[in-house]
Amino acid sequence: xxxxxxxxxxxxxxxxxxxxxxxxATEAVDANGQCSIxxxxxxxxxxxxHMLTESPFRDRIPWDKVHIFWSDERTVPPDDEDSNFHxxxxxxxxxxxLPESNIHRIKGEIDPPQAAEEYEREIRQVLGGxxxxxxxxxxxxxxxxxxxxxxxxxxxxxxxxxxxxxAANYVEKLKSWRITFTPRLINAASQVTFLISGKGKSQRVYxxxxxxxxxxxxxxxxxxxxxxxxxxxxxxxxxxxxxxG
Ligand code: 6PG
Numbered sequence: 429x430x431x432x433x434x435x436x437x438x439x440x441x442x443x444x445x446x447x448x449x450x451x452x453a454t455e456a457v458d459a460n461g462q463c464s465i466x467x468x469x470x471x472x473x474x475x476x477x478h479m480l481t482e483s484p485f486r487d488r489i490p491w492d493k494v495h496i497f498w499s500d501e502r503t504v505p506p507d508d509e510d511s512n513f514h515x516x517x518x519x520x521x522x523x524x525x526l527p528e529s530n531i532h533r534i535k536g537e538i539d540p541p542q543a544a545e546e547y548e549r550e551i552r553q554v555l556g557g558x559x560x561x562x563x564x565x566x567x568x569x570x571x572x573x574x575x576x577x578x579x580x581x582x583x584x585x586x587x588x589x590x591x592x593x594x595a596a597n598y599v600e601k602l603k604s605w606r607i608t609f610t611p612r613l614i615n616a617a618s619q620v621t622f623l624i625s626g627k628g629k630s631q632r633v634y635x636x637x638x639x640x641x642x643x644x645x646x647x648x649x650x651x652x653x654x655x656x657x658x659x660x661x662x663x664x665x666x667x668x669x670x671x672x673g
Contacts, residue, residue, distance in 0.1 A: 472624065
C-alpha cells in the first residue's frame with residue numbers, strides 16, 4: 429500500500445524530502461554502517477539537493493557513510509547541463525565535498541549497453557545482495573507517466589529482461605538512449621519515494637494512483653516495492669485531482 433503525503437508548496441516538498449533523506453540515512457547507517465541512496469533526475473529534486481547543503485542536513489547526515497547513485501541518466505558527458513549527475517554534483521555533492529569513493533555515477537558518455545552493464549556490476553559490488561536492496565530510491569514522474577527512464581511503450585517497459593537491474597533503453601520520442609534502473613531493481617528497495625510537483629503532473633498522478641492499471645502506458649504503475657515502503661510526496665498542485673476525485 430502506498431503512503432501519499434501532500435505538502436503545501438514546492439518549498440515544503442523540498443524540506444519534506446530533505447528530512448526524509450536525513451531520517452533514512454541516519455537510521456540506515458546506525459543499523460548497517462552505510463546507506464545507499466539513488467537520486468532521481470530532472471528538475472523537481474534540485475531544491476531538495478540544494479537544501480542538503482544547509483543546516484541541519486549538512487551536519488546531521490553521516491555523509492562519509494552514504495553511497496550516492498542515480499536511478500537513471502541521460503547519454504551525455506558528466507559535465508553536460510543535461511546530466512543528472514551534473515545537476516546533483518553542482519547542487520550538493522561538490523559544495524559538501526563528498527568523498528569521491530561514495531559517488532557512483534552512470535557513465536552517460538560511453539556506449540549505453542556497456543554503461544548499463546558496468547553500472548549493474550558497480551551496484552552489485554557496493555550493495556551486495558541478489559537483487560541488491562537500496563535503502564532509498566528517489567523517483568520523479570514525467571507528465572507522460574514515465575519514471576526514471578522507463579518511458580511508455582519503451583523496450584525496458586514492454587519486454588523487460590527478468591534478471592536485469594540496469595538497462596540501456598532507447599526512447600523514441602526523445603530520439604535518444606537512456607540508462608535506467610529496471611522495475612526489478614527499484615521494487616527490491618527498502619524505500620521508494622516519488623517527489624512530484626506542479627499542476628502539469630496532476631492528471632497523470634490521478635491516473636497512475638486512481639486510474640486503470642495500464643503500466644505499458646503509465647510506467648510509474650510498475651513501481652510496487654516487494655517488501656519496501658512506497659511513498660508519494662506531492663505538492664498541492666500535483667495532488668489536486670486526488671482530493672477532488
Ligand atoms: C530524468 C528523470 C525523469 C524525471 C521526470 C520528472 O532523467 O529526466 O529521471 O524520470 O524524474 O522526467 O522530471 P522533472 O522533475 O524535471 O519534471
